[in-house]
Amino acid sequence: xxxxDNIKINKEDFEFVQNDKKLYDQKFETKRxxxxxxxxxxxxQNKGSIVAGVILLIMxxxxxxxxxxxxxxxxxxxxxxxxxxxxxxxxxxxxxxxGTKTEVTNEKFFAYYxxxxxxxxxxxxxxxxxxxxxxxxxxxxxxxxxxxxxxxxDFVAMDEYDKSIENLEDKIFQPLIxxxxxxxxxxxxxxxxxxxxxxxxxxxKLTMKMAPIFxxxxxxxQVLDYCYLKDDAGNYVYSKQDGxxxxxxxxxDNYYKYLHNGNSPYFTLGSDQYGRDIMTRLAIGGRxxxxxxxxxxxxxxxxxxxxxxxxxxxxGATDIVMERISEILSEVxxxxxxxxxxxxxxxxxxxxxxxxxxxxxxxxxxxxxxxxMQFYRYKGQEYVLAARTLGARDxxxxxxxxxxxxxxxxxxxxxxxxxxxxxxxxxxSYLKIIDFxxxxxxxxxxxxxxxxxxxxxxxxxxxxxxxFISLLMICFNIFGxxxxxxxxxxxRGAE
Amino acid sequence: xxxxxYILKRIGLMxxxxxxxxxxxxxxxxxxxxxxxxxxxxxxxxxELVWREALGYNKPIMVQYWIFLVNVFTKFDxxxxxxxxxxxxxxxxxxxxxxxxxxxxxxxxxxSVPIGxxxxxxxxxxxxxxxxxxxxxxxxxxxxxxxxVYCFILQYILCYKLGWFPLIVxxxxxxxxxxxxxxxxxxxxxxxxxxxxxxTRYTRAELTEVLTSDFMxxxxxxxxxxxxxxxxxxxxxxxxPIFPMIIGEFIGILGGSLIVExxxxxxxxxxxxxxxxxxxxxxxxxxxxxxxxxxxxxxNLLVDLSYGFVDPRIRIGAKR
Numbered sequence: 001x002x003x004x005d006n007i008k009i010n011k012e013d014f015e016f017v018q019n020d021k022k023l024y025d026q027k028f029e030t031k032r033x034x035x036x037x038x039x040x041x042x043x044x045q046n047k048g049s050i051v052a053g054v055i056l057l058i059m060x061x062x063x064x065x066x067x068x069x070x071x072x073x074x075x076x077x078x079x080x081x082x083x084x085x086x087x088x089x090x091x092x093x094x095x096x097x098x099g100t101k102t103e104v105t106n107e108k109f110f111a112y113y114x115x116x117x118x119x120x121x122x123x124x125x126x127x128x129x130x131x132x133x134x135x136x137x138x139x140x141x142x143x144x145x146x147x148x149x150x151x152x153x154d155f156v157a158m159d160e161y162d163k164s165i166e167n168l169e170d171k172i173f174q175p176l177i178x179x180x181x182x183x184x185x186x187x188x189x190x191x192x193x194x195x196x197x198x199x200x201x202x203x204x205k206l207t208m209k210m211a212p213i214f215x216x217x218x219x220x221x222q223v224l225d226y227c228y229l230k231d232d233a234g235n236y237v238y239s240k241q242d243g244x245x246x247x248x249x250x251x252x253d254n255y256y257k258y259l260h261n262g263n264s265p266y267f268t269l270g271s272d273q274y275g276r277d278i279m280t281r282l283a284i285g286g287r288x289x290x291x292x293x294x295x296x297x298x299x300x301x302x303x304x305x306x307x308x309x310x311x312x313x314x315x316g317a318t319d320i321v322m323e324r325i326s327e328i329l330s331e332v333x334x335x336x337x338x339x340x341x342x343x344x345x346x347x348x349x350x351x352x353x354x355x356x357x358x359x360x361x362x363x364x365x366x367x368x369x370x371x372x373m374q375f376y377r378y379k380g381q382e383y384v385l386a387a388r389t390l391g392a393r394d395x396x397x398x399x400x401x402x403x404x405x406x407x408x409x410x411x412x413x414x415x416x417x418x419x420x421x422x423x424x425x426x427x428x429s430y431l432k433i434i435d436f437x438x439x440x441x442x443x444x445x446x447x448x449x450x451x452x453x454x455x456x457x458x459x460x461x462x463x464x465x466x467x468f469i470s471l472l473m474i475c476f477n478i479f480g481x482x483x484x485x486x487x488x489x490x491x492r493g494a495e
Numbered sequence: 496x497x498x499x500x501y502i503l504k505r506i507g508l509m510x511x512x513x514x515x516x517x518x519x520x521x522x523x524x525x526x527x528x529x530x531x532x533x534x535x536x537x538x539x540x541x542x543e544l545v546w547r548e549a550l551g552y553n554k555p556i557m558v559q560y561w562i563f564l565v566n567v568f569t570k571f572d573x574x575x576x577x578x579x580x581x582x583x584x585x586x587x588x589x590x591x592x593x594x595x596x597x598x599x600x601x602x603x604x605x606x607s608v609p610i611g612x613x614x615x616x617x618x619x620x621x622x623x624x625x626x627x628x629x630x631x632x633x634x635x636x637x638x639x640x641x642x643x644v645y646c647f648i649l650q651y652i653l654c655y656k657l658g659w660f661p662l663i664v665x666x667x668x669x670x671x672x673x674x675x676x677x678x679x680x681x682x683x684x685x686x687x688x689x690x691x692x693x694x695t696r697y698t699r700a701e702l703t704e705v706l707t708s709d710f711m712x713x714x715x716x717x718x719x720x721x722x723x724x725x726x727x728x729x730x731x732x733x734x735x736p737i738f739p740m741i742i743g744e745f746i747g748i749l750g751g752s753l754i755v756e757x758x759x760x761x762x763x764x765x766x767x768x769x770x771x772x773x774x775x776x777x778x779x780x781x782x783x784x785x786x787x788x789x790x791x792x793x794x795n796l797l798v799d800l801s802y803g804f805v806d807p808r809i810r811i812g813a814k815r
Binding site (some may be wrong): 466 | 512524784
């Protein structure tokens with residue numbers, strides 16, 4: 001072997017070609033993008049879905065947090081703070097969001113509201129018939145006076161509290177009303193006396209035709225104390241003792257403060273016909289909807305995937321039998337399932353559980369059908385055969401080899417399950433097929449159906465639940481559509 | 496012949512499904528307690544007890560089911576109401592309640608099908624322009640917002656603020672007078688909104704797919720105008736999946752909507768179904784449930800069959 005010693009290679013003879021230029025035939029330097037990464041990337045470009053997702057997150061947080069902040073419970077009732085308008089401490093006295101209402105009334109109602117201090121300000125005008133017409137700004141949070149009977153112990157405690165207070169308006173107990181001037185021999189008189197007995201707010205005199213009689217002092221302000229019951233010494237009478245109980249006329253606003261450590265009620269979104277806080281109920285109803293939506297979807301997807309996987313993988317007789325079962329189940333109207341479950345379980349166990357089971361009985365069929373289709377598509381492919389030849393068991397083939405390929409269409413077909421469950425739940429509770437009006441729970445649909453009777457006069461009662469459920473549905477649909485598009489590989493690059 | 500066999504097979508399966516659901520329903524309903532609520536000893540209560548005895552209420556469930564089946568298949572007698580429409584035949588009450596439901600739904604479908612088709616076609620032709628986007632947003636809103644919410648909105652605006660329509664429907668049965676029709680208008684509007692939205696979305700999706708296919712290019716290339724190509728080629732092809740949907744809507748006329756009937760107090764089938772659930776009248780519940788099952792089954796069958804009638808390329812029941 002001869003060496004090529006005579007070849008001389010000088011370093012200077014060589015120069016770098018294209019050293020500074022870009023090389024075009026190399027491998028891609030970018031990382032491989034997986035299916036999920038790609039889906040997430042495309043999802044994040046969909047601005048509408050992102051906005052919907054953020055709103056959803058806010059609504060979920062509202063549902064979780066609001067009941068803790070408000071200090072009320074879903075069924076905390078109060079017979080006197082009913083139909084209160086939204087009020088926030090921050091806006092007190094501004095005329096906006098402070099629980100006041102501007103309304104036009106006649107003299108009779110004006111006198112009534114004025115007598116217990118519910119009128120913040122007013123202007124007088126005349127209507128088309130020349131009658132006096134009052135435009136008043138009324139505070140819906142002033143409940144006025146009520147008749148209430150107490151045991152001696154409670155009465156004495158409150159009486160002690162009253163003694164520390166100067167002004168009569170701030171005291172709990174108000175003087176009783178003198179009704180001895182009413183002529184009860186006539187029918188009208190008896191009606192009038194009844195009115196005074198039932199409504200403690202009448203602290204002024206009425207004519208026999210229920211028109212108010214204004215008694216004014218020298219400055220023109222209305223005086224009320226001429227109507228109060230006085231004893232022989234001329235002092236006001238605050239209570240009537242009957243054995244061990246005291247019947248009193250109390251100022252409910254001050255009584256509420258006394259019971260709640262000096263706090264007055266605040267209903268951020270107002271209160272309903274039973275004096276329950278709408279915001280708390282909204283959040284509790286939202287919790288119910290969201291919890292049901294998420295758990296039902298999760299359970300249905302798991303059930304559907306397992307059922308569809310078994311159907312699709314084994315095929316043959318197994319498939320035919322299971323297909324018939326799911327076919328028959330899918331033909332049963334959902335209303336029948338819900339009704340039967342609620343008839344059987346709602347009273348015995350819990351309406352939430354019965355509703356959950358009703359959703360689960362037929363909800364998985366769609367997911368099962370999609371999974372089955374995907375299994376039929378993939379199970380004949382070569383890579384599955386290869387894995388089987390290598391000795392993979394059935395369960396490994398199903399869950400490790402075939403199912404991951406079917407994930408996309410399964411997600412695509414099941415993301416919209418959550419809003420549809422929420423929609424069904426609220427419709428069913430709206431139709432009162434499922435009863436959420438008792439127990440420490442409520443539902444948006446229940447709130448809507450309870451507010452329906454009075455929604456012309458008190459639109460507040462259904463405005464908030466309607467906005468809440470609509471926003472929830474819209475956001476879930478936009479979010480779900482975005483997710484569906486992102487997970488649909490056919491749309492890749494088409495947007 | 497293939498088709499005939501297929502239809503027979505489908506009808507057989509349908510009957511089997513119906514029978515299984517009816518049996519399950521019957522057994523589950525009869526396992527629930529259904530006590531006598533009236534005072535025994537009075538004449539009216541004795542009449543109820545006689546009925547209960549005749550329907551076999553004191554016998555085992557399977558015997559009851561046999562009596563029930565014999566009554567249904569020989570006399571079409573589904574029992575009588577015990578909690579509502581006391582001792583009145585379930586079927587006779589049902590036929591009284593059917594007209595208002597069909598009335599409202601018929602007009603709703605008549606109104607919504609052309610509007611939905613027009614909007615969908617318009618949106619597809621103007622794809623991705625502002626017209627399309629406005630229609631898409633509207634459709635998305637109507638589909639997302641629950642129907643009772645826009646019932647509230649429509650009733651508040653049309654009936655209360657504007658005062659165009661009365662708040663509740665007329666109880667008169669002279670359906671074909673303007674006065675009665677006017678009272679039903681808000682309900683018809685509410686019912687049709689959902690259908691319009693669904694049909695618009697479906698039509699738009701189908702038509703955009705057809706409009707981008709190759710044969711449309713050919714149609715334009717051979718000299719058809721855009722309008723001609725759209726009407727003769729695109730629209731006819733897009734109708735293949737849309738037409739069965741419309742047929743489904745027409746069968747749905749019988750079923751009605753529980754929410755809208757409940758909201759507008761329409762004395763129809765849906766409202767009666769709700770009432771039967773609330774007062775737990777099991778005979779009414781059973782009959783109406785089966786009524787809805789039949790509607791669902793028949794609608795499914797007809798929708799599947801209509802594919803074959805609409806599109807000659809689809810041969811139903813043929814094995815390739």
